[in-house]
Amino acid sequence: MEIIEFNKVSFSYGETNVLDGLTFTVKKGEFVAFLGHNGTGKTTALKIMLGFLKPEKGSLKLFSQESFKEWEKIGYVQQSFENFDTNFPANVFEVASMGLLAKLNPLQKMTLEQKQKVHDALKLVGMEQFEKRKIGELSGGQQQRVFLARALATNAELLLLDEPTTGVDHTSQEKFYELLKELNEKGKTILLISHDLGMILNRVDRVLVLNKKIVFDGKPKEFTKESFVEITEKV
Amino acid sequence: MVLELLQYDFMQKALLAGVFITLICGILGVFLVLKRLSLIGDGISHIAFGGIAAGIFFNLNPFFSAIAASIASAFAIEKLREKTRVYSDASIGIVFSTVLSIGVVLISLANGFNSDLHSFLFGNIISVTDLDLVMAASLGIIVLAVLLFYRRQLMYACFDEKSAQSAGINVSRLNLLLILLTAIAVSISIRIVGVLLVSSFLIIPPASALQIAKSFNKALIYSVLFGLISLITGLIASFYFDIASGGAIILSSAILFFAAATGKKLIK
Ligand SMILES: Nc1ncnc2c1ncn2[C@@H]1O[C@H](COP(=O)(O)OP(=O)(O)OP(=O)(O)O)[C@@H](O)[C@H]1O
Ligand SMILES: [Mg+2]
Numbered sequence: 180m181e182i183i184e185f186n187k188v189s190f191s192y193g194e195t196n197v198l199d200g201l202t203f204t205v206k207k208g209e210f211v212a213f214l215g216h217n218g219t220g221k222t223t224a225l226k227i228m229l230g231f232l233k234p235e236k237g238s239l240k241l242f243s244q245e246s247f248k249e250w251e252k253i254g255y256v257q258q259s260f261e262n263f264d265t266n267f268p269a270n271v272f273e274v275a276s277m278g279l280l281a282k283l284n285p286l287q288k289m290t291l292e293q294k295q296k297v298h299d300a301l302k303l304v305g306m307e308q309f310e311k312r313k314i315g316e317l318s319g320g321q322q323q324r325v326f327l328a329r330a331l332a333t334n335a336e337l338l339l340l341d342e343p344t345t346g347v348d349h350t351s352q353e354k355f356y357e358l359l360k361e362l363n364e365k366g367k368t369i370l371l372i373s374h375d376l377g378m379i380l381n382r383v384d385r386v387l388v389l390n391k392k393i394v395f396d397g398k399p400k401e402f403t404k405e406s407f408v409e410i411t412e413k414v
Numbered sequence: 415m416v417l418e419l420l421q422y423d424f425m426q427k428a429l430l431a432g433v434f435i436t437l438i439c440g441i442l443g444v445f446l447v448l449k450r451l452s453l454i455g456d457g458i459s460h461i462a463f464g465g466i467a468a469g470i471f472f473n474l475n476p477f478f479s480a481i482a483a484s485i486a487s488a489f490a491i492e493k494l495r496e497k498t499r500v501y502s503d504a505s506i507g508i509v510f511s512t513v514l515s516i517g518v519v520l521i522s523l524a525n526g527f528n529s530d531l532h533s534f535l536f537g538n539i540i541s542v543t544d545l546d547l548v549m550a551a552s553l554g555i556i557v558l559a560v561l562l563f564y565r566r567q568l569m570y571a572c573f574d575e576k577s578a579q580s581a582g583i584n585v586s587r588l589n590l591l592l593i594l595l596t597a598i599a600v601s602i603s604i605r606i607v608g609v610l611l612v613s614s615f616l617i618i619p620p621a622s623a624l625q626i627a628k629s630f631n632k633a634l635i636y637s638v639l640f641g642l643i644s645l646i647t648g649l650i651a652s653f654y655f656d657i658a659s660g661g662a663i664i665l666s667s668a669i670l671f672f673a674a675a676t677g678k679k680l681i682k
Contacts, residue, residue, distance in 0.1 A: 229580045250582030257576055267448065267573055268624055268633035277573065280566040281581040313628040329577075 180207045181243060182337055182368045183228065188237035190223060197223050199391040200237070205370060207336075210363040212379050212399070213372045215389035221372045222258055224389065225339055229255060241337075251282045254335030256326050256343040258372075265315030272310040275301055275328040282333065300332035301325070303358055305351065319346035327355070331362070338362070338369045356382050419653055428539035428606060428659070431547045432645045434554035435603045435615070440638035441561050442599050443620035445592055448572040454491070454593060455613035457506060458600045460514040461487040463609045465601075466534050467517035471524045476534065477549060480604060483513065484597035492590045537608030537660025539652055550602045557595050564588065569630055608660030618667040619644065622674040640670050 183205040190198040197220040205211055215221050226232045228241065241247040275297050280289065301307045304324040314322060323346055330338060338359075344352045352375065360382045363369050373379050380386070380399045388395035388402075395402065419425045446452055465483030469476030487509070494505050521531060533541045561568070570578040571585050579585050596616070603612045623636035648663030655662075 231576065231579065248582070250580060253580065255577060255580040264448070264573075266624060268444075268627040268630050269569070269573060270629040273569075273630050274573070277566070277570045277577075278581050281570050281578065281583050283566070285563045285566060311628075326577075333581075 181205070182207050182209075182241065183370065184240040184243075185224070186238050186240075188224075188227065188234040188239055190220075190227060190232060190235050192223075197391065198227075198234075201389070201392045202237075203387060203393050203396065205368065207368055208363070208366060209385055210360070210369045210383045211371065211385045211387055212383040213370055213387050213389065214374075214376070219390045221389055222341055225255075225341055225370075225372065228339060229253070251333060252336045254278070254330030254333055254338045256323075256330050256338075256340045258341040258345070267315060269314050270310065271301065271306060271312050271314060271317070271325050272297060274314050274325050275306075275332055278329045278333045297328070297332045300328040303331060304328045304355070320348060320351065323347055324351070324355075336366075336368060338367055338371075340369065341372045342374065343371070344373070344375070352378060419650065424540050424542060425649070425653065427542045427544070427547045428649060429646075431542050431550040431602075432606055432649060433642070434550045435599070435606060436619075436641035436645050437638055438554050438557045438561075438595075438599045439603060439615045440619050440623075440641040441558070441634055442592070442595055443616040444623065444633050444637050445561075445568050445572055446596065446616060447620045447624060449589075449592065451592065451596075452617045453613070455596055455600055455616040457491070457510045458484050458487060458593075458597050459604075459609050459612045460510040462597075462600050462604060462612075463534070464513035464517035464520075466531075466604070466609070467520040467524075470530060471520040475545075476530075477546065477601065477605075481598065481601035484601050485594065487513070488590070488593040488597040491593055495589075496586075533608075534604060535609050536658035537604075537606050537611065537663070539606060539649060539659045542605050546602075546605050550605075553598050553602050557598055560591070560595060564591065568592070606659055607663060608658065611660040611664045614664045615641070615644075615667070618664065618671050622667070622671040625671075625674040625678045640667065640674070644670060 181204045183203075185201050185203050188198055188201045189196070201220075201224060213221055223232065227234055227239065238245065242249070242252060276289065279293055279297065283289070298307065298310075301310060304327050306321065306324050306328060309317065309321065314325065317325070323343065327343055344355055347355065356378050359369055359371065371379065371383065380402065383399055386395065386397060386399050386402045387393055420429070446454065462480040462484045465480035466476040468474070468483070469479030490509060491506055494509065567578070567583045568588060570581065571583055571588050575585050599616065600612050603615060607615045619641035620633075620637045622640045623633045627633035627636050644663050644667035647666040648659055651657060651662040651666070652659040
């Protein structure tokens with residue numbers, strides 16, 4: 180089953196054309212690396228999927244639906260947290276619960292099971308001992324892990340991750356990608372934007388390289404750093 | 415001393431109405447401050463003043479004209495924010511000033527600066543009527559219920575609009591809701607806190623709470639507590655020293671703010 184389908188999507192910010200006839204599909208259960216140099220439109224494509232931006236031309240489907248609304252199926256971690264107020268009064272547990280709570284009817288209390296899910300997600304990213312800590316009092320890498328936990332705590336079937344490990348140290352990154360691999364093996368579909376080729380190529384099933392449109396689509400084996408330079412410079 | 419004060423009927427009403435106002439302003443204010451909408455309260459109070467002036471001029475109940483004007487302005491603000499991307503703050507400012515100046519003109523056409531107006535500007539505990547109390551209580555309960563109902567979505571949207579949106583939260587509807595609730599909160603707070611200082615009551619107790627709170631629920635609780643302490647000390651001072659209640663309440667909340675800020679520095 181197709182989870183993501185882009186059909187000749189074009190997009191420009193004012194005069195600057197960023198996506199030009201972008202077409203690709205992602206199937207259920209795939210673990211896809213979404214690569215490309217800075218400014219090639221990766222984040223923009225993600226924002227279009229999430230409905231923050233509307234395509235100028237072309238169309239897209241999520242979970243085979245034209246006007247997709249079941250946002251609980253999507254877990255999203257955005258590229259470095261620019262607008263984050265470090266004085267925001269929320270502790271780690273509260274932040275990690277936000278995604279789950281947004282989907283509850285406001286009169287419902289969090290069930291024990293849901294609380295457990297948040298604890299488990301925090302444990303997965305190695306942040307369980309910080310649950311009561313104020314979010315602004317963590318290091319950047321630790322904050323990023325909490326945002327990951329927030330996406331993991333929901334029942335998301337599709338994870339859209341935009342450079343989720345920015346600021347996370349090398350060992351933790353390895354652990355994190357290993358975790359993604361496990362989640363993928365349990366059935367989650369993952370689209371991962373990243374520049375850490377060395378760590379992700381041996382774990383993903385498929386590589387997409389973007390430069391306004393897809394310029395490479397293949398197995399990680401067929402893809403080398405040399406070819407990356409070649410592919411992206413050809414355009 | 416406090417018990418002695420409570421013998422007075424007007425004091426009971428002022429205190430009771432004050433508690434409702436404090437609950438609403440304390441909780442609503444946390445969201446406004448976090449959403450960087452602190453100054454909306456200020457703008458709406460200008461509009462409410464225009465409404466009060468129109469009420470006095472046309473001999474209507476100023477409370478109702480104030481609340482009507484504020485709610486209308488809440489919709490106008492959202493429309494302007496949507497329509498005029500550039501300089502939306504300037505256009506909103508222009509609307510506020512226009513309504514305020516109409517108010518000033520109406521007031522001077524009526525018999526100038528009457529005592530009723532004085533109490534609207536600065537707050538006056540003796541002026542709290544039964545109707546004011548009933549309105550503060552009933553609207554207060556509605557506002558509180560709505561805030562509690564949407565608290566999680568509001569918290570998420572205040573923390574991070576984009577992720578909240580990706581979780582299916584309708585952020586622009588929440589923004590309109592916040593502004594509407596602010597309009598109601600301002601209107602029912604005017605009797606006690608006064609037009610000039612009502613927006614401070616929406617900002618200072620929450621800002622003090624944000625100095626020290628480490629979790630969201632605590633921020634809400636501290637904000638209400640700071641508000642209640644300011645309210646009670648302000649009402650007592652207003653009674654004994656015969657000063658405007660608005661000034662007394664906001665002054666105590668400002669003192670608490672500096673205490674919280676200093677306390678936080680000392681702990682660090
Ligand atoms: N809000 C915006 N307004 C105008 N131009 C923008 C905006 N956001 C991005 N751009 C431009 O669009 C292009 C694509 O940006 P995008 O963020 O999608 O790139 P990216 O592939 O995610 O890059 P990176 O690897 O640096 O994150 C860039 O040239 C950028 O300058
Ligand atoms: Mg990007």
